[in-house]
Amino acid sequence: MEKLIKSAIIEKSNHLFGFDCSDSLIQFQKTKKEFEGDTTLVLFPLMKLAGKSPQEIGKVLGDFLKDNVRCIRNYSIIGGFLNVSFPNSYWTRQLSEINADSDFGLAAKDSKPEIMVEYSSPNTNKPLHLGHLRNNFLGYSVAGILEAFGHKVIKTQIINDRGIHICKSMLAWQKFSPLNEKGERENPENTGMKGDKLVGKYYVEFDKHFNAEAKEIIAQWNAGQFEGYPKTTIAKYEEFTEAKKGKDEKAVSGLNDKIKELAKNETPILKEAKDLLIRWEGRDPEVYLLWTTMNGWVYSGFNETYCKMGVTFDRLYYESDTFILGKDLVNEGLEKGIFYQKDDRSVWIDLTDEGLDHKLLLRSDGTSVYMTQDLGTAVDRFNDYPELTGIIYTVGNEQDYHFKVLFLILEKLGYSWAKSCFHLSYGMVDLPTGKMKSREGTVVDADDLMDEVIESAKEMTAERGHLDGMNDTERENLYKVIGMGGLKYYLLKVDPKKRMLFNPAESIELNGHTGPFIQYAHARIQSLLGKANAFELDTETEMGTSEKEIIKQLVLYPAIIEQAAKEYAPSVIANYTYELVKLFNQFYQNITILNETDGKQKALRLTLSKNVAKVIKSSMHLLGIEVPDRM
């Protein structure tokens, strides 16, 4: 509609004002609630050029539109704004079109290029936590939104299944897991522990011994015993110790950390882990079997968690498969002279021309680092999917620098698609008690949190729900839908880029700006429709302002999907649906529907309700949130 008005004005602008006005001069905005009108033209930009007052311009424009655009019956000028009104029939027709389209808002399937969305990407040593929930919900939702916008989407994750950290937990399990009466070490079957939790436990165990050994070494050094340690290490130790003298507390603690690093490198346990990594890279059968077994435990644990989260993947990538390709790429870059090699054989890239630093790509012992693997994985993916036009990486904003460098290197290696890769960088989730830190045990475990949220939904629903005639499975499912819906909405309603605070009490709240608030509206509408007889919309029906407001909000849905897709922001959808539900609730609470005697009115209101429910369901689906028919 606004496009129509705009083109009509531009076409006749010379005639109207005596000059040709450009596209950007015709600005629309939403009409404020206090004023009558369906859209508003901002007159200020035209004032200067026309050399007339806003009233004069408004009159000229308003009369012009009334005469030339069929739909426009009325206008009013307030200040520098021209409020234009459309007739009722315009809005009933809009509603009728929405009603006829069961996929309202969704673009044609696969009408846009293929895109890959990566999310989750866990470390196999650490059970999933609250931060992963934000990551998974975000990634899954963005994938859904892009699909709704017409893209072909491949959902993926990279599983970080190799490297020194994996060897750490393998080693700790071998060394410290107690044997039971059958002579077996701990495993998920004989302990009943979730596999990822069991492996995580041994990773922590490694760290404990690791730190203890390092402490011992420092004590030795402090006592002057340097036998058996490399000269360069001792020299550094002495240098740092010397530097501590006369420094303030902060500087001393920094130097102490450096000394600790030195000591850690000398611990027997780390050396053992490094040996294990070398054996793994050499495909030692014993190590390989252990690795496969323990990873298997982790994956079954993760799958259980993903299932509860309600997220899925189309394709998995394992770093153990892609790191070789990464190394090849580095060698290729080295030959081309994009990278350089230091005397100790480590490979680097110089990014100082781009205002960045030098970055390591291959260790002196020839093993690969994070960046090497990511290079390999990216290229691998474009080889696997020839139609692919870009990858979206859902990764926390602490890795902004990493991705900047990654994309830059890919570009330097000559991959043109590097430009269409995007780091969907999201902010950390803070707790009221401060930052989550695994070392301090302030991590919120994903499984625990989901269980709590569902349990809480169960208690609340028992108090106020409408569950008559539901069997136990239906009830359990409902608790899950409400609990998870609340949690997902809580994490997704905030702009992904921003750091957010996770308040446990608010996350299970059912009132106000929450998931259950939206779900409740859907359940009420379903109940309403269940009680209604057949109805059919008549496009000649009169309507009140609250009905019209709702139709206006419904009409926005396709544009909202577009915005959310372009900004990779599920929060746009979340806030839109909340607005819609608020408008609907006002209408529902103040206007009678089933008892309306005027049949045309009743049909309009029911059609409206039905389509509100449709859009609620569709938009919540884009957030990965289910909506119940009863609650």
Next chain:
RNA sequence: GGUCCCAUAGCUCAGCUGGAUAGAGCAACUGCCUUCUAAGCAGUAGGUCUUUGGUUCGAAUCCAAAUGGGAUCACCA
């Protein structure tokens, strides 16, 4: 120290491609269940949009600086 991100009501967040009197929710206070699900609705109160400059007819929104908070700059991932 270099680079990047953030700052809106007591709290959590919208609004930011410049436009009318800056909006929600929570918390506080008032009302509304004998009519479609009160997980709701109606209302009261709460703001120098961190500060200072600049651009503009017009700035929460754009630019610059300051202040405060965070991240990052590893032969960790």
